[in-house]
Structures are given as C-alpha cells and as structure tokens.
Amino acid sequence: NLRMSWDFLVPVCVGDLVKTGGINQYVVQDVVPPKHLPSYLSKFKAALRSQGSLCILEHFDTGYSVLQHCNSAELAVKEDTLELLVQVVSGLASSLPEKLNAVKMSVYLLCKLTETFEINLDFVSLAQGGKKGKAGGEGLLQWDSEREKVLQALVQLLQLDIRSLWNLSLVEEEFIRYSSDGGVLVNSTVSGLAVLIQLGGVTSHFAVIQLLQHFEQLSSVFAQAVAVWSTEYGVRAIIGEVIREIGQKSSEELAREGSGVKAFASFISELGSLVPELMIPNISVLIAHLEGESNTMRVAVCEVLGEMLVRVLCGDGLDESGKADRDRFFDTLQEHLHDTHSHVRARVLQVYTRIVNSKALPLCRYSEVMELTVGRLMDKSINVVKSAIQLLAAFIAHNPYSCKLSSADLKKPLEKETTKLREMKEKLEENAPGEDELHTLKKIYILFIYFFMLSHILPNDETKANTSSLNESWVLLALTGSDEDTSELSQNLPPTPQKEGEKEGEDGELKKQEMLVQYLRDTETFALQVERAISVINSMLYWKTTSVVQEAVQFCVTVCEFSVANSVSGVRKMLPLVWSTDAAIKDAVVQAYRRLYLNPQGDTIRMKAQTLVDSLSELMVDASLGTIQCLEEIVQEFFGSSSNLQSTVVQVLWERFTGKRETSGLQRRAAVLLLGMAARAEREVVLSNLDTLCSVALGEKVTEDFLLARDAVITISSVVMEDPYWQSFMEQAVRLIYFLAESPDQLCSRLLQRSARLLLDQIAEGGEINKDVGQMQEGSQESNEQGEQVNCVCLAQLLALCGCVAFWQVSHLERSVSAELRRRRGETEEREEKEKGPSSKAKQVANESAMEEELGLIGASAEDTEAELIRKICETELLAEENLLCAFLPLLVRVCSSPGRYSHPQLTTAACLALSQYMMISPSVCEENIRLMFTVLERSAFPVVRANAIIALGDLTVRFPNILEPWTQNLYARLSDEVPSVRQTAVTVLTQLVLKDVLKVKGQVSEVAVLLIDPEPHITSLALNFFNELASKDNAIYNLLPDIISRLSDPERGMTSEDFNTIMKQLFSYITKERQTESLVEKLCQRFRTAKTERQWCDLAMSLSLLSMCERGFKRLQECWECYSDKLTEPGVYQPLLSITAKLRRGAKPQFKAQVDEFEKRLTAVHTRGLENVESPEMDEENQKQGGSTEKTVMQTPQPARGRPRTKRGQNLAMMKRRMKRVSAFT
CATH class of the missing domain: 1.20.58 (Methane Monooxygenase Hydroxylase; Chain G, domain 1)
Known part of the structure; x- marks a missing residue:
C-alpha cells in the first residue's frame, strides 16, 4: 500500500524526474554512478526473477540511471538494461490489472532507451556487427533483431484493453505520445499504429491527420492501420471521420508547401485500394478536391474512383443507386482526361487502363473513351502520350468486338443488315391496323370503361335492369364494333393466342435485327478508331523520345498478336529501327520480332524449329532487299544468343536447301539467305558445309535456278567479307607493295579503282533498298536523308x-x-667532278678548307x-x-x-x-580537320574509336607540333575517360610525347597523377612509370609540384583527402635535394595566402609534412610564419605541422632541438588560444622574462625577405580584434 501511495507522472524531459515533484508524485531518489551500474543491474535481475515485472516499482532508479548515463555507460550495461526492460514489459502483459504505474514506468523507460539507440550516432555501425559477445570484449549489438523484440513486447502490451487502467478509460495523451515518439513503432508495425489509434478514442482521427503531417513517408502504413482498425476492430467510423477531415481542407491550405498534401494524397489512394467499399459513402467529400489547385489531390481522388469502379461498382448486379454512382464516377474521370495538369491526365489514362484490363468498363462507353484516348495521342506531354498508347493497347487486348475485320470489310455487312432492318420495319407498318380500325377500338375501349363505372355507381337492381335489355347489342358492339350479328365473321377469324404469338415473334426478330445492326455499327466505329490510332502511333516510331518509341513498338506487337487489320504496316515500318544508334530502341525492336517470329509454338524442339523457319521464310518471300537487310539484324541477334533451338533450326535450313524434303524454289532461296544471316553470328554454320553449299547451288544444275546460285554467292561473300583478320592482311599487303613493287603508287591506284568499282556495282544492285526503306519511313517525324545505301x-x-x-x-x-x-x-x-679533270696539287691544298665548307653548304642546300x-x-x-x-x-x-x-x-x-x-x-589537311578529329575523340560512343584517335593525334603531334600545341588540354582530358582501355592508351601516348620532349610538361600532368589511384592496376603502373621517367629529368617534378597540388586540391575536383595523400606521398618521394626542399617549403607556404577553403589549407599542410625537412627548410618554414599562422586553429593544419617537429627532433643537435621545441610550443599556443592572444603584449613580456630580449630570441617572428612590415593600420585592426574577443568572452 505504501508502495502505491505515489503516482508516476510522465515528465516533459528526462531531467524532471530528479527534481522535487508535487504531492504524491514519484521522484528519482538515487542516480547510480556508471561504475556501480553492473551491481545494481544484478539486483534488478534478481528482483525480476523473484518478484516478477512489478519489481520495476523498486528498481526504476536503476533503469533511469542507465538512461541518464547513456553516453558514458558501457555497451554491455545498456544491453543488459534493454533485455531486463523487455522482460518486464512482456511480463506485465499477463498481469496488467491495477498495475498502471508499472505499465507507464516500464513503457516510458523502454521507449526512451529505444529512442536513444535509434538516434545515437554511436550505434550507427551496430547493425553491421555480429552477435554481441561479452566474453570476447565489447561486442556489437544486432539492433534490427533487438528492435523487433522491443516492438513485439510493446504491441503485445498495447493490444490488450489497457484503457480500463485509466479513469473513464481516457488514456493520457503523454502516454500515447511517447509510445509513438520518433515514429519507431509506427514505422515498423501496422498493428502497433492501429492500437495507438485505438488508445486515442474519439480523437483518433485527429491523431491520424497530425501523424500524416509529421510522417509523410509513412502514409501507406497509416492507411493500412486505419483499414485494419475498420475491418478487424469493427470501428468503421474512423474512415468517414478521417476522410471528412481531409475533405474539409481548403484548396488554398493544400496548395501551401508543407501542408502534408502528398501524405494525404498517398493515404487516400492507399486506403482506396484497401477498402474501397467503405469509402463510397464519403467519396462526395473528396470529389470536391477535384476542383482544387492541388494536382496531387486530384490524382489521388481519381485513383480512388478507379478502385471503386473496378472492385465495387462493376458487374450486372448493381441496383439503380449503384448504376447512378458508376455513371457519375465515369463522367468525372472522363472530364479529367482534359485536366490542365499533364500528370493528372496521365494518371487518369492509367486508371482507365486498369479498368479496361479488369473488364469493368461498360460497353456503351467504349466508343466515347476510345475517341478521347486517340485524341490524347496528340498531347504535348510525353507521359500522357505513353499512357494513351498503353490504354489503346488494353482496349485492343480486351475489346468485345472483332478486330480482325477492317472498317472497309464491315461496310457491306452493315449496309446489308441495315437494309434488312428497314424492310422488316416497313413490313410491320403494313400489317399494323388502319386509322378506322383504331377509331373503332377506341370507341370499344371507352364503352368498356363506361360499363365498369356504371356497374360500381348504380344500385344492383338498376344495374341488372338496365343491362338486361342491352346485353346482347352492347356485347356485340363491344366485341365487333357493330350491333349486327357477326357470327360468320367471327368464325373465320384466327384464335387470339395465335395472333399474339405471331406478333411477339415478329417483335423479337425485329429486336434481334436492331441489336445486330447496332453491334455492326459499334464494331465499325471501333475499327475506324483503331485504324486511326494505328496510323498515329506508327508515325511515333521515329520520334526522338526513346520511351515513346518503345511504347509504340509494344503497341505494334500487341495489334499484330491480336491479328488487327492493317497491323502488319507498323511491324514493317519499325524494321529500320534495328539500325538505331539508341540501344534501348534497337533492343525493343529486336525483342518485338523475337516475340512475334522467334518464339514458335510446338510440342517438340523439331516442331518449334520448323515453325520458326516457316515464319522467317514467309517474311523472306517476295521481300525487298531493304527488308532483308533489316531482318538480317534480327536473325543475327537470334543466332548470336544462346538458344536450344539454334542447332535444330540450322539443320532444318540445310534440309530445305539441299532438297531432302520437298520444298519450293522460293523456300530454298529463303533457306540459303537465312543460313547467310546465321553465318554472320556464327561463321561455322556455313564454313562447315561450304562444299555442300557450292555443289548444290553452283554445281552442274546451276542453270536451273540462277537466283538460288546468286543467293548462295551472297551467303558465301557475307562470311568472307567480315573476316576479323582482313584489316591486318590489307595493311601488310599495302606495306609490302610499297617496299617491293617498282611503281607502288600506280599499282595501289589500280587497286583502289577496282575496289571502288565493286562497291559502286553493289550500290547499283541494291537500288531497291533505299526505295523500300523510304516507304517504311514515310511520314516519320525524323526522316533520314535519302541517298544510295551500301553495306x-x-x-x-x-x-x-x-x-x-x-x-x-x-x-x-x-x-x-x-x-x-x-x-x-x-x-x-x-x-661532274670527273668531267672537270685533275687540278694542281698546290691549288687543291690551299683551297681545301674553303672547298669543304663550300661543299658542305652546297650539300645542305641540296637536301x-x-x-x-x-x-x-x-x-x-x-x-x-x-x-x-x-x-x-x-x-x-x-x-x-x-x-x-x-x-x-x-x-x-x-x-x-x-x-x-x-x-x-600535309599541314593544310591537318589544320582543316583537326577540330573534327578532336570532336571524334571526345564524343564518339565507341571506346575503340577514341583510343585510335588518341594514337593518331599523338602521331600528328610529332609530325605537326605547332598545329597540335593549342589542343594539348584535350589530349590530357582523355586520361579521365570512363573506359579503362581509353585511359590506358592515353597515358601510354602522353608518356611517349612528354618523355621525348614533344609536349611541354605543364600543370595538366596532374591528370596523370590522378591515375596513380586508378582502380585498374595496369594503368596505375603506367602512371607510376611516367613519373619515374620524368623524375630522371632535372627539376621536372620539382617545378610541377605546386601546380599539381593546387589542381588536385581544387574543391571543384572533389578528391578525397585519402586519395590526395596517396598521390602526394608518391610525388614527394622524388624530392631529395635540400635546395629543392627549401624552395618548395617557401612556395607551399606562400600558397596559403591564396588558398580559399579549409580543405586547401589542410592539403598544403599535409604536403609540407611529406617533405624530407632539413635545417634549412625548417628555417624557411619559420620565416614564412605569417603565411600560415592564422590557419593553425584548424586541426588539419596544426597536426601535419606538428608532425614536422616530431621528425626534426629525431637525431637533432641540442641547439637545433631547442629551436624545434620552441617552434612546437608556439604552434600549440596559437592552435589552442588563437593568433591574437599569442602575439599580445602580455605574451611578449612573458617571452622576455623566459627567454631574454626579444631581439635575441630565436623564436622572434622575422619578416619575410620580400614581405611588407605590418602597418599602423594593421596593428590597429589586430588590437580591435583582440578587444572584441575579450568583450565577447566577458559577456
């Protein structure tokens, strides 16, 4: 009882539990120090075993202490605490009555500790570790599995009806808040969110709206939770309340940024897919947002309408109310096919696609929606066009009409049936009663009404008396329209039931005929719309947008698979796209033809192969050369891939070609051409049976079928023509001609003439190609320039x-x-010397030297x-x-x-x-085309072309260095090419040019330095060899190092510090002379003045630390103090300079060691207290007391030889800074 005399109130912040609370409020009495926590946890564990979960009432302080010391406590302590709290919360699930404080206290600690594990950066890497192992030291916690245990314990507790623990079953808002704090529970379990909503009672829908605004990324989870609560917990009102809250949001509010409109839209869209039937009563509230400015909300509402139409308002069993709702929703969707925002139009088309695929679109709306969809093909938005194509494909795949007939084929049947219907109507009109008969029937009808009223108004006796005398005449008049005896006429009339049956039969036939005519009209309208769509989409096959072309190709495949009339036009028109440079388009066309023609049906592999050969042969028969060339690419793709059909297909082709099976001449020619196409992918297909090919097509019976012989020759030439070794053979053959032939220029001229003539002959033979391809591309958006085509x-x-x-x-x-x-x-x-004759010896000796000089000049001039x-x-x-x-x-x-x-x-x-x-x-040709060559180098899509261009430009640099000199930067740019082979070629060429002094070594060498960290080891070794060779040149690397450092430390390059250090370590290893080190120290220090970012300061300091510092270099470092002293507050600058002093101190003389120590002290002083404090007068006086006169002190900062002394203005500025710093410190 004493234990329960206080009440645990959830604090606003963790520290409030230590402060003195109100009356009967729980306060933490003892915060255990971190070193004593293990022993207290042991007591907590023992109490848990003996007392159960209620032990938390006595040991809450222990858990709170762990939470308070979370940053300093050991990981094992936190793990043990977490396990204990999980056990406590799990145990409370079975003993909840009258344990409210224990529930709140344990849940509070567990949630807060879980939140700490989630947020604390120290545990980011815990998920990567193994299972915790205390015996082996401080192990790593697998937080994912531990989090799951926490969540299971919380959900198990909250799923119980714990509201009865509170007065009036109203759960504290603070309890709900910290139970879901951080979104951990919400993010991990739908049932957990549903339970939290349940705890909230009447305010739960407000909680959902608030949570949606704070956790937009979890809108799908919220929708699932609301659906679970409405279906499993039976509280359906929550859906209407939430929808009404969202519906009451004004358009202006939703248009504002941060209003949560994305979360609301995602929520209602997901909720519509989960429980569409429960949203119908409240959908009118959401439809109001269709007139708002938020296109996101419009999309969501349209998606909800689509779900309702597909899953609820479909089928023939709808009542009148359901049909009205269905028609109203369809009208709404159709209106938004013309929405002002392209995203809404595209999404509505996608909603219609789902409706059509689900067969939920009424037949009466097919024509109207189809017409609207064809109109959307002209939309400006690419996404809308793609969605329209997809919807049209769905219409064709699920249409109730016959697509195989064209509109022209339907005209005659429609006219015939319409004429028949008109004749049936005319016949019925002839058999209908005339005007006199209708007048008589009207009189009889009125008379019967009169008798009926008279019999009810007059008394019975009067009625009988009046009617007895008029019975016979009135009856005759009522039945025949006359009071005369018509017994003979009545005997000749047919029985009444037979007349009625005939009338019903005629009406039934008329209705059937009307339905048939209407069906034919709808079919014709649908066929006209499909033909119009095919025409428009076929023109899209040559659009510049890849995704549209892909959708158009898929549409052509769909209409062809369903045997739609005129579908072959699109299939043939997309054939030239196999030559497209866009890999995605080419792959789409290849896959389309593979799907249409290369996926045969059959029970066995042999039957499938025969079907495939039949379909390909049909395409080859009467095909133009252009069509054959395009199909060749498709067939090559098939034979180039791995398929178990290939060997069987080749066997069937050879059987047809050799005539083993009875085949026609056209099929044999198609077989030999297909073999040639297959041989382009696998040469052995033809080479293994070359003798058979020659003997059958070119043997004694060659005169029987010259076309077969021609196609056989084409097949053989296609194999030989593309031999990969032809290029090297040609080069060596031409080289041999120029080495051995007597007139190689004339011989090669004749060779070129003959080769060109053969090519022209091939162009003449293929004159039909251009015509055929031109027909295929007629009306395309991007028509190619027409000209003669050649292989x-x-x-x-x-x-x-x-x-x-x-x-x-x-x-x-x-x-x-x-x-x-x-x-x-x-x-x-x-x-000429012999013709001059001998001269006097004396004269020859006297003029010997002059003659030699003259002869030398004459020789040079001649050369x-x-x-x-x-x-x-x-x-x-x-x-x-x-x-x-x-x-x-x-x-x-x-x-x-x-x-x-x-x-x-x-x-x-x-x-x-x-x-x-x-x-x-010549130089003129080089100058005219040098820009084009570098354009090819930079923009070619083929790595081999870029690599060849680098080699060629390297040769041109040697031959015409003055022309290539302005383009040097473009050569270095290929060192960063994305393809390793191109980078390797570039570094090899540049190494030769630089080492042979063809190219001047400039700062662009930094691009070669980057290759020292290339992921390809071979390229790294080439770059290393470049610098090894360059180091052999006097001062080459020494002169380049400052520029290389500046370029590599440029923030725009984005190089990491580790990569920079790796490169610099290698480059500084080439600096071995003291004079070079001394000069580099000064140059690098001076660059501190121009460096703009902290990263550049750190890179310069790191570079200084990599130098083999000597006494002269250290002296230069002291002299340049002004350059870097104001950057020493940065650890990245201070630590490298401190490492320099550590290196200098090793093996140094006592006097020099003292100077190094003093320099290190000053470095540390500036780093810790700032430059202004170190140079203050108080510090100068202290230096005078410790080290004597400042004039004799070694550590006095000298002015650089070329520097300027600090002016009076500069001193005043420094003094003002120190004063401002002191004032800020005081305040």
Whole structure:
C-alpha cells in the first residue's frame, strides 16, 4: 500500500524526474554512478526473477540511471538494461490489472532507451556487427533483431484493453505520445499504429491527420492501420471521420508547401485500394478536391474512383443507386482526361487502363473513351502520350468486338443488315391496323370503361335492369364494333393466342435485327478508331523520345498478336529501327520480332524449329532487299544468343536447301539467305558445309535456278567479307607493295579503282533498298536523308584501304623517293667532278678548307631542296583533283562528322583512322580537320574509336607540333575517360610525347597523377612509370609540384583527402635535394595566402609534412610564419605541422632541438588560444622574462625577405580584434 501511495507522472524531459515533484508524485531518489551500474543491474535481475515485472516499482532508479548515463555507460550495461526492460514489459502483459504505474514506468523507460539507440550516432555501425559477445570484449549489438523484440513486447502490451487502467478509460495523451515518439513503432508495425489509434478514442482521427503531417513517408502504413482498425476492430467510423477531415481542407491550405498534401494524397489512394467499399459513402467529400489547385489531390481522388469502379461498382448486379454512382464516377474521370495538369491526365489514362484490363468498363462507353484516348495521342506531354498508347493497347487486348475485320470489310455487312432492318420495319407498318380500325377500338375501349363505372355507381337492381335489355347489342358492339350479328365473321377469324404469338415473334426478330445492326455499327466505329490510332502511333516510331518509341513498338506487337487489320504496316515500318544508334530502341525492336517470329509454338524442339523457319521464310518471300537487310539484324541477334533451338533450326535450313524434303524454289532461296544471316553470328554454320553449299547451288544444275546460285554467292561473300583478320592482311599487303613493287603508287591506284568499282556495282544492285526503306519511313517525324545505301562493312574496308595507301604513299615519298633523289644527286656530282679533270696539287691544298665548307653548304642546300620538293608534292599533288586519293577525303569527313547517320562500329573506326592518315599528308589537311578529329575523340560512343584517335593525334603531334600545341588540354582530358582501355592508351601516348620532349610538361600532368589511384592496376603502373621517367629529368617534378597540388586540391575536383595523400606521398618521394626542399617549403607556404577553403589549407599542410625537412627548410618554414599562422586553429593544419617537429627532433643537435621545441610550443599556443592572444603584449613580456630580449630570441617572428612590415593600420585592426574577443568572452 505504501508502495502505491505515489503516482508516476510522465515528465516533459528526462531531467524532471530528479527534481522535487508535487504531492504524491514519484521522484528519482538515487542516480547510480556508471561504475556501480553492473551491481545494481544484478539486483534488478534478481528482483525480476523473484518478484516478477512489478519489481520495476523498486528498481526504476536503476533503469533511469542507465538512461541518464547513456553516453558514458558501457555497451554491455545498456544491453543488459534493454533485455531486463523487455522482460518486464512482456511480463506485465499477463498481469496488467491495477498495475498502471508499472505499465507507464516500464513503457516510458523502454521507449526512451529505444529512442536513444535509434538516434545515437554511436550505434550507427551496430547493425553491421555480429552477435554481441561479452566474453570476447565489447561486442556489437544486432539492433534490427533487438528492435523487433522491443516492438513485439510493446504491441503485445498495447493490444490488450489497457484503457480500463485509466479513469473513464481516457488514456493520457503523454502516454500515447511517447509510445509513438520518433515514429519507431509506427514505422515498423501496422498493428502497433492501429492500437495507438485505438488508445486515442474519439480523437483518433485527429491523431491520424497530425501523424500524416509529421510522417509523410509513412502514409501507406497509416492507411493500412486505419483499414485494419475498420475491418478487424469493427470501428468503421474512423474512415468517414478521417476522410471528412481531409475533405474539409481548403484548396488554398493544400496548395501551401508543407501542408502534408502528398501524405494525404498517398493515404487516400492507399486506403482506396484497401477498402474501397467503405469509402463510397464519403467519396462526395473528396470529389470536391477535384476542383482544387492541388494536382496531387486530384490524382489521388481519381485513383480512388478507379478502385471503386473496378472492385465495387462493376458487374450486372448493381441496383439503380449503384448504376447512378458508376455513371457519375465515369463522367468525372472522363472530364479529367482534359485536366490542365499533364500528370493528372496521365494518371487518369492509367486508371482507365486498369479498368479496361479488369473488364469493368461498360460497353456503351467504349466508343466515347476510345475517341478521347486517340485524341490524347496528340498531347504535348510525353507521359500522357505513353499512357494513351498503353490504354489503346488494353482496349485492343480486351475489346468485345472483332478486330480482325477492317472498317472497309464491315461496310457491306452493315449496309446489308441495315437494309434488312428497314424492310422488316416497313413490313410491320403494313400489317399494323388502319386509322378506322383504331377509331373503332377506341370507341370499344371507352364503352368498356363506361360499363365498369356504371356497374360500381348504380344500385344492383338498376344495374341488372338496365343491362338486361342491352346485353346482347352492347356485347356485340363491344366485341365487333357493330350491333349486327357477326357470327360468320367471327368464325373465320384466327384464335387470339395465335395472333399474339405471331406478333411477339415478329417483335423479337425485329429486336434481334436492331441489336445486330447496332453491334455492326459499334464494331465499325471501333475499327475506324483503331485504324486511326494505328496510323498515329506508327508515325511515333521515329520520334526522338526513346520511351515513346518503345511504347509504340509494344503497341505494334500487341495489334499484330491480336491479328488487327492493317497491323502488319507498323511491324514493317519499325524494321529500320534495328539500325538505331539508341540501344534501348534497337533492343525493343529486336525483342518485338523475337516475340512475334522467334518464339514458335510446338510440342517438340523439331516442331518449334520448323515453325520458326516457316515464319522467317514467309517474311523472306517476295521481300525487298531493304527488308532483308533489316531482318538480317534480327536473325543475327537470334543466332548470336544462346538458344536450344539454334542447332535444330540450322539443320532444318540445310534440309530445305539441299532438297531432302520437298520444298519450293522460293523456300530454298529463303533457306540459303537465312543460313547467310546465321553465318554472320556464327561463321561455322556455313564454313562447315561450304562444299555442300557450292555443289548444290553452283554445281552442274546451276542453270536451273540462277537466283538460288546468286543467293548462295551472297551467303558465301557475307562470311568472307567480315573476316576479323582482313584489316591486318590489307595493311601488310599495302606495306609490302610499297617496299617491293617498282611503281607502288600506280599499282595501289589500280587497286583502289577496282575496289571502288565493286562497291559502286553493289550500290547499283541494291537500288531497291533505299526505295523500300523510304516507304517504311514515310511520314516519320525524323526522316533520314535519302541517298544510295551500301553495306557498311564493304565501305569500311574501302576507306581503310585508301587511308593505308595515303599513309604509305607519304612514307614512300619521304623515304624511298627522297633516298633516290639523294642517290641521283650524288651520282651527278661525282660525274661532274670527273668531267672537270685533275687540278694542281698546290691549288687543291690551299683551297681545301674553303672547298669543304663550300661543299658542305652546297650539300645542305641540296637536301633542303629535296625536302621542299617532297613537301610540295604532298601539299599539291597527292590530294589534287586528278588524284584518286582526293576523291575519298570528302567521304571520310562526312562519315566522321555524322555519327548518328553512320553508326556502324567498323565503319566509324575505319573512317576515323583513315582520316588521321590523310591528315599526315600535309599541314593544310591537318589544320582543316583537326577540330573534327578532336570532336571524334571526345564524343564518339565507341571506346575503340577514341583510343585510335588518341594514337593518331599523338602521331600528328610529332609530325605537326605547332598545329597540335593549342589542343594539348584535350589530349590530357582523355586520361579521365570512363573506359579503362581509353585511359590506358592515353597515358601510354602522353608518356611517349612528354618523355621525348614533344609536349611541354605543364600543370595538366596532374591528370596523370590522378591515375596513380586508378582502380585498374595496369594503368596505375603506367602512371607510376611516367613519373619515374620524368623524375630522371632535372627539376621536372620539382617545378610541377605546386601546380599539381593546387589542381588536385581544387574543391571543384572533389578528391578525397585519402586519395590526395596517396598521390602526394608518391610525388614527394622524388624530392631529395635540400635546395629543392627549401624552395618548395617557401612556395607551399606562400600558397596559403591564396588558398580559399579549409580543405586547401589542410592539403598544403599535409604536403609540407611529406617533405624530407632539413635545417634549412625548417628555417624557411619559420620565416614564412605569417603565411600560415592564422590557419593553425584548424586541426588539419596544426597536426601535419606538428608532425614536422616530431621528425626534426629525431637525431637533432641540442641547439637545433631547442629551436624545434620552441617552434612546437608556439604552434600549440596559437592552435589552442588563437593568433591574437599569442602575439599580445602580455605574451611578449612573458617571452622576455623566459627567454631574454626579444631581439635575441630565436623564436622572434622575422619578416619575410620580400614581405611588407605590418602597418599602423594593421596593428590597429589586430588590437580591435583582440578587444572584441575579450568583450565577447566577458559577456
């Protein structure tokens, strides 16, 4: 009883529990020191075993002490406390009655300690550790599993009806607050949130709104919790209350930033997907937001309407109210297909896509929604267009009409059935009673009414008397319209039931015919809309937006799979996209054709292979050359991938080609062409049966089918043409011609002419290609420039040949022709000497020296003349208009400058290499194309092209250094290329250029220094070798180091401190001379003045610490005190300089050691107290007392030789700073 005489009140902050509280309020009596906590925890544990969970009432102070010393307490202590509290809370779940204080106290401690574990940065790495192990030292806590235990204990407790512990079952708001504080419970368990909402009672919907605004990222969890409470706990009112609260939010409030509109939108959207039937009664409140400014809320409401239409308001069993709601919701969605915001339009289209896929769209709305969707294809927003394409594909996949018939095919049946309906109506009108008969029937009807009223108004006797005399005549009049006897007529009339049956039958037939006509009209309308959509979407196949093209391709596949009329047009139109430079588009087209033609159906592999060959053969039959070339890329993709069908398909193709199975000539030709396509991916497909191919197609029966022979030759040439070793063979063959042939230029000229003629013949034969591709691309948004087309491999080989000829022609002129000119000049001079005859010996001796000098000058002048002659030939004759080499230069420039049009890797590589070889001919050609070559170097999508360009530009730098000198920075830029092979090539080329003194070594060498930390070991070794070789040059690295440091420490580069230190350690290892060290100390100290950021200060200080500091360098460091003294408050500057003193102190002489110690003291003083305090007069007096006169003190700060003494103004500023600092310290 005494124990329960106080009440535990949840404090606002943790420290309040130690203060004196009010009457009967619990106060912590004893905060246990950290070193005594283990023993107190042992007592807590023993009490838990003996007393159970109520022991918390006596040992709360122990848990509070752990919480109070959380930052200093050992990890094992906190772990033990956490385990004890989990056991206490778990135990309380079975003994809750009359234990309110124990509940609040234990839950409070557990939640607060859990919050500390979550927030404290010391436990960020705990999740990465292993299971705690106290025996092996301080282990790491697996917090994820421990958190789960905490949450399980809390949820187990809160799921009980603990509200009865409070007066009037009203739970304290503070208890709810700290139970969910930090969002830990909310973030981890839906049931936990549901329980917290339940604890809140009538204010729970306000709590949901408040939590949504504070935890926007958890809106989905809140929706699940509300759904759980409404379904499992039976409290459905919560949904209406929350929706009304959100619905009452004004449009202006939701438009403000931070209003929680995203959380509200996500909440109602998720709630609509969970319990749409419970939201229908309150949906009218949300529909008001469709007129608001928040597009996010409009999207959410439309999504909720879609969920209701799909899951609740669907089917034929709806009552009148449900049908009205359904129609109203559909009308609302249709209105927002024209919403002002593109995101809303796109989301509404996606909602309709789900409705159509779920078959929840009424048939009467198909035509209207379809028309609106086709209109959205012209939307300005790409996302809306994509969503419209997806919806149209869903319409076609789930349509109730027949898509296989075109609108033209439906016209005749519709006209026929419409005529039949009109005839049936005319026939019924003829059989209908005339006007006189209708008038008589009307009189009879009125008479019967009169008798009926008379029989009820008059007395019975009068009625009988009046009716007895008129019975027969009135009855005749009522039945026949006349009072005469019509017995004969009545005998001839058919029975009444038979007449009614005939009438019902005629009406039924008429209704059936009307339904048939209406169905045909709807089908025709749908077919017209589909045809219009196909036409528009086909034009999108060549849009610049990749995602739209991908959606258009998928739409074409869908309409083709459902055999929609005119669907083949889109499939054929997207064929040229297999040559697209965009990998995503190319992959989409390849996958589309793989899905349509390369996924055969069959029970066995053999049947699947035959089906595949049949479908491909059908495409090949009567196909133009353009179509065949496009299909070739598709077939190559199939045979280039791994498939268990490939070997069987090849076998079936060979069987058809050789005639083992009865096949037509067209199928045999298709088979041999398909074999050629397969051979481009796997050459052995043809080479292994080359003899069979030649004997069947080119044997004795060749005259029977020349087309088969032609296709066989095409197949063989396609295999040989793309041999990967052809390039090296060609280069060595041309080189051999120029070394051995008597007139290599003429021979190579004939070789080029013949190769060009063969290429032109191929263009002439393929004249249909351009026409066919042009038809495919008609109406495209991005039509390619029309021109003759040729095989890219053939063109690449021709360009490679002309480039190789140009290169060896120049080499031939500069070596062989130049040597021949020198030889001929020597023979001429020798012949002239003989013709002059012998001269007097004395005269010869007297003029010997003069003659030698004269002969030397004559020889030099002659060599210059020969070199000028060769240069003139290269400049004017090699690329003259009449020379064959000149004809290829414009083509090379065009291919290199149009990477989008000429995107074939082999063609681009050959053209780039050939252009660089042309640029070797003369300076004028080099200057004209140097910008284009560097553009290729920077922007080419192929790494091999960039690598070749680097090598070529390196050769051009050696040949024309003055032209390449302004472009040096662009060469260094490739050192940071994303592809390792390009970086490796760049560093190799630059190493040769720098070490051979072709390029001047400048600050760009910092890019090579970055490669010292490259992830590729081979590149790192190349960079290391570069600096090793560069270090052999006098003062090379010494001169570059300051610039390298500045560039690498630039904040825009973003290099980490670890990488910077790694690079600097390597570079400073090359500085071994004392004079270099002394000079570098001064240069680096001076750079402190221009450094702007703390990171740059730290990098400079680190660089100073890496120098092998000597006594002269230390003296220079003292002299430059003014440069860095104001930065010493930064630890990154202070620590490296302090390490310098530690190095200098080792093995130093006593006198020098004393200077180092004094310098270290001053460093420490400035670091701890600031520069102003160290240089104050009080400090100067103290220095005088300790070290004598300041004039003789070694540690007096000297002025730099080229520095300026501090002016009076500067002294005043320093004094003002010190005064301000003292005032701030006083205040």
